[in-house]
Amino acid sequence: MNAMKKYLFAWLCLQLPVLAHAEPARSASVAASVSKAERHARRCQSQSLHRTVKPQGTMLWGTRRDWDTEKVANERSSVLVSASLTPLLLAEGQSKTLKLEGGHLVAPSADKGVVGTVLQGTSSDGKPVEVAICGAEPSAEDPGMVWYRIEAWNAVAQEWENPCVALARVPDPRALAVGGVWDESGAHHPASGRFTFACENGAITKCIGWGYKPWASRDGHSLASLHQACTRMARADYCGNGRSHTHEDTPLDIYDQLGVLTRTTESSAGWELSRASFEAAWAADGATCLARTRDGRAMETILQECPNRFQTGAALELGEGDRCTVRRKDVNPAASLLRNHSYGPSKAAVPQEKNL
Structure with missing residues (x-):
């Protein structure tokens, strides 16, 4: 009996390190869900630069193909292809609907512009994705055009991230607001009440430049x-x-x-x-x-x-x-x-x- 107890004790000691490492690994793979109020409160906070290591080729929207960095996604997919002009969450003093005039967004009767607004976006597979406007910088070359710093809610990681792909020449990419939407075939379609956030490293924005x-x-x-x-x-x-x-x-x-x-x-x-x-x-x-x-x-x-x-x-x-x-x-x-x-x-x- 004593020999059996010693054997069981030794076996348990060997298993404890394995169990200790197994639980954190499981927890890290699934991010805890965040409430809507907490999600909106966390928008536009500075975060470390996220860069994808997957081959991108030449991009249309300039956005990431998928939130899952381990997934090999088709080049015609995107985490963000369009956004609505009707905000989900308004910046202080802002009206209920935005307008797109030329190359910039306008908030009629607004006191503080569009920064802080959360919009309802859509990914290439039709899923909803929230987009926060975190900054607005008028273009030095064209006063009627504005560069926007945006973040989209990554439901996989449960955090806000810049959906634009960073490259060496543009490590912190911004986006332009462009009328209409582009489908997976690269065709442009007019779309009432919707527009495209086109990132700096994508073809839509390059051609504008x-x-x-x-x-x-x-x-x-x-x-x-x-x-x-x-x-x-x-x-x-x-x-x-x-x-x-x-x-x-x-x-x-x-x-x-x-x-x-x-x-x-x-x-x-x-x-x-x-x-x-x-x-x-x-x-x-x-x-x-x-x-x-x-x-x-x-x-x-x-x-x-x-x-x-x-x-x-x-x-x-x-x-x-x-x-x-x-x-x-x-x-x-x-x-x-x-x-x-x-x-x-x-x-x-x-x-x-x-x-x-």
Whole structure:
């Protein structure tokens, strides 16, 4: 009997460390639920910078694909794709509905603006997500445009986080308020009472920075369609289905019919003419014709990705040395909204199909 007691005692001692480590691990994996009042009270508090380590490719919204950092999410998914102009929680002295005027939000009859407001947002899978406006900084280049510092409620971690993806060049990204919403195919839709928080590192905001402000016009022509064509071009979304065919920080030269941007004719520190060549012409729903792919994949892969969209045949001259070898069946490439040159892919560049 004494031998048996000693054996049981020794076995229990061996199990205690295992049990002690098992309980914290279980607790850490499931965040405790937070009440609505406490959740709102915790908004806009400074937190350590969160950075994702998952490959992002070239982003449309510039937002994280999923709150779960261990999940491999499709590039056409986002934790935040739109927000409502009707607040869930008002800033002090604010009216019940916001308005979007050009590139900024307006609170009619408000004393303290929109900072502190909580809005109802939506993720790409249709789930609700709350968004807090934590700061508003007027653009130095355009007084009518405002940069917003936002936080979204991460229901997985039960805390507020910046939904915008941070990159080395923009480690603390902000967002612009842009009218309408973009679906998973990259198509823009007008939406009454809703808008998009487009983050700094996404194509929607990049194109605005390049001069294509969708709320503006040039020579009496709206820039909305040019902006949409730019979002396709920025991501090399040839098929107009939301799939990109490029890599981050690929140099581009863009020029359009209205002259918002014109073709670069001289080399500089950021652009080498000798390395660049014509890539594609673009419409709001994707490429109208291609000379080559940006990331070096075979043209056949694009033809297979969107069958019956393009056709091959005799080269089509667009002028100024731009020549297409593959063209749309239903669109005249000569009537494209904009064109681009880019560097040809390096021999070492191998497209990562699994990240598309």
